[in-house]
Structure formats: C-alpha cells, structure tokens
Amino acid sequence: MDISSTFAAAFGLIFGLDPQFLQIVGLSLRVTLTAVLLAALIGLPLGALLAVARFPGRSALIVLVNGLMGLPPVVAGLIVFLALSRSGPFGAMGWLFSPTAMVIAQTLLVLPIVIALTRGTIEDLWSEYREHLTSLGLTGWRAIPTLLWDGRFALATGLLAGFGRASAEVGAVLIVGGNIAGYTRTMTTSIALETSKGDLPLALGLGLVLIILTLAINAAAYGASRIGSRFAG
C-alpha cells in the first residue's frame, strides 16, 4: 500500500465515522478527561494550599512535586499495576486491565502537573493579594477560593497542559489497560499496535486525530490566556 492510498484510507476512517475508530477515540477522550477532572479536583486545592501554607518540609515537597512532573509514564503504569494486581493492596477491586485502571494511571501523571502549575500561579497571586486579603480576614485556606477564581485563566492553561500529557501518553495505559480491543484500546496504544501489525491507515487516522486534538488544546490554552488578559487584566 503506498503513502497516498494510506492517507486516503485514513481519511476514509475519520470521515466515514467508522464505529471501531470512533469507539477508540471515544474511550481515549473519556479516560483522559476523567483523569484531568480528578486531577483538577485534587490538584487545584492542594496546589493552592502549597502556595499559601508555610510548614517544615515545604521546599522539599515543592521539589518533589516538580520532579514528579517528569515521572516516566511507564513507571506510573508500573506503580498502578503493582497496586492493582491481584496480590497488590487494591487487587480485590478487580480494576486491573479496565478503563478505571487507565484513569488512575493518568490521574497520577497529570496530578503533579496540576499541583506544580497551580502552586506557581497561586503563589504569584498571593504575593500580590496578601495584604488586601489579610485586611479582609481571609488568611490561610480561607484565601484559596478567591485565589483559585482569580487565577482561573492561568489555571485553565495548566489543566490543558495536563490534558495534553495524558492524551499523548502510551506507556501507562498500555501497562494497566492491557490494550484489549473494544475495551481498553486507546488512540495511542492502537497506533503502537496497528503500526507493528502493518495496519497503517488506522494508525495514521488515529495519529491525525491526535495531532488535531493537540492543536485544539494549544489553541484553547492560547485563547484562555488572551481572554484572561482582555477580561481580567
């Protein structure tokens, strides 16, 4: 099969709304969006708390979180695998090789990004707002809702960065999901598998969707910062 007919077949899959193709794209989005949502619910308050709280070991914790941003996905996958495997602490839940396991692994990958970027954003905002909020009696955790809301545009960019990392990642979901057709097969694991099998149109079609998704994420991040400077100053 030559290159041009490969492209033609790939576009055929995308625009022909092939059910198998849509199922893979849908699962990928569902897993990644759920992971980002969970990471946001946990990471935004924790990151903000890390920004305003002062306690022994804070610097070490910040270095740790920053370091975990570079956690290799396969290592995250291995950790979740060990935790969910039959003999692991959460083995009884039966989550291994399921979308739930993939969500957990991706949450683990996105969480350090959300915490670290939130910490940086909120710390800058806190140094600017501190006297005013203290004057209003909003100190410590009571300042956090104000800071999160006022940092909303910068924080949206951080969440999109987390979404970008999770959607492009292959190692972790492959290890804990198992790449089971129709159940835990995502865009990235499909591309890896189909390329090695020689089904280039499916791999290429999914690759194009991933690239478009990445561009869309970057456009959204750019838009968020532009809207932020226009409407919030």
Next chain:
Amino acid sequence: MAMRDIASILPLSVGGLSFEADGKRLLDDVSFTLPKGGVTAIIGPNGAGKSLTLRLCHGLLAPSAGSVLWHTDTGRRRHAMVFQRPVMLRRSARANIVHALGAVGMTEAASRADAALARFGLAALADRPARLMSGGEQQRLAIARAWALEPEVLFLDEPSSQLDPGATRQIEQVIAALAAEGMTILMTTHDLGQARRLSQRILFLNRGRLIDDAPTEIVFAGKASADARAFIAGDLLW
C-alpha cells in the same frame, strides 16, 4: 437603645509600639491615641515608618513590642485599609466590592456594592474589569470597597502618590467628605500640601521615632520641633 455609643472601637491607644526586622529597629517606641473623628496625617521622610505604623495599627503586622489597643474589641473588623497601590482583584468593579463584603448575604452585598459605586461616582463602571480602570478610578474603587465595609476608622496609605493632579483632587474631595460624615481617618502622605489641606493633626515621624504630635497649623507654622521645621522646609534629614 442606650444613648452612649457602646459599639465604638475608638479611641485607639497605641503604646510603645516598636517593630524590628532583620535586627533593624524600624519603629521605635511610638505612642499616640486616636480619638473619634477627624483626619490625622502621618508625615516624615522615606523610611520613617509611616506605612509601617498603619500596618501595625490595622493588624497586618505584629509589633515586636508595644500594643495597639482598641477601646472595644467587637470581634468584627471595624477598621479598613486602602493601600498605596490598590489591590484590584481580577473581576469587575462591582465584584471587587461584593467579594470584600464576603460574610454578608448576596442580596445585601449587591445592594451595598451598588450604593458604594454610586457614592463614589463609579456606577457607570460597575461591570468594567477593575484592573483595566485608570489609576484614579482604581483608587476610588479601593476607597469605595473599604467604605462598603462600614468601618469606623479608615487607614489610607499614600492615597494619591500614584495619581495625576486631577485625580488627586478627586481623592482629596472624597477623603474630606468621608471625614465630614464622621469617619475617623489616619493617613500617610508625602504630599505636605495634602496634609495641610486635609488634616487637623500631624504625627511627624523620623527614623522610626514619633517626633511631633501636634495640630496641623502648629506644625506648619514652624512651632513644632526643629526636625519638623527642617523637613517642611525641604532640608534633608539624616
């Protein structure tokens, strides 16, 4: 129902107030009382401890020694502060005021915010992002935001140092009007003309010490300390 004002937090008694940072004594044994009403201006050279005195009185900083005693402690903050560079939240002008009112209910906060905006001529700018307003508008919003808290005492730190002459005059009119309504104002300023126009009483600080505490006309007539005379004449103080 009692005739006496049982809720008043005034007079404020400041006694032996000192503040040290990094081993340097920035404020040294400052004592004064602030009775109800009027405008008191703190003047003095850069680094004299003017803003520091306001921050200590407002409770933003804890003194190294000495005390800040309000006549009654009602638990609720009855004093508010406006900073030299107004802190504008990344929200509309109205939302800035509503946020400051925090504890009161939503409808109560909204009506008090609208009243404050109207009171300070900002009604037309209510929905404008606060950080995109001009310097003078931001300073007026900061004062409106503090006023909405219904404080007995307002601390103003260099209220017009960032403003052009027109905006400065507007701010001075606002301060005079608030004082006329009975609000007690303690302000710092490096603008001696402003201190003279607005205040009835001067606290002159130099190198962390309170040198003079006298009526404004006495200080400007040169009848206070030699240091104050030299400062007003523009001679450098070391």
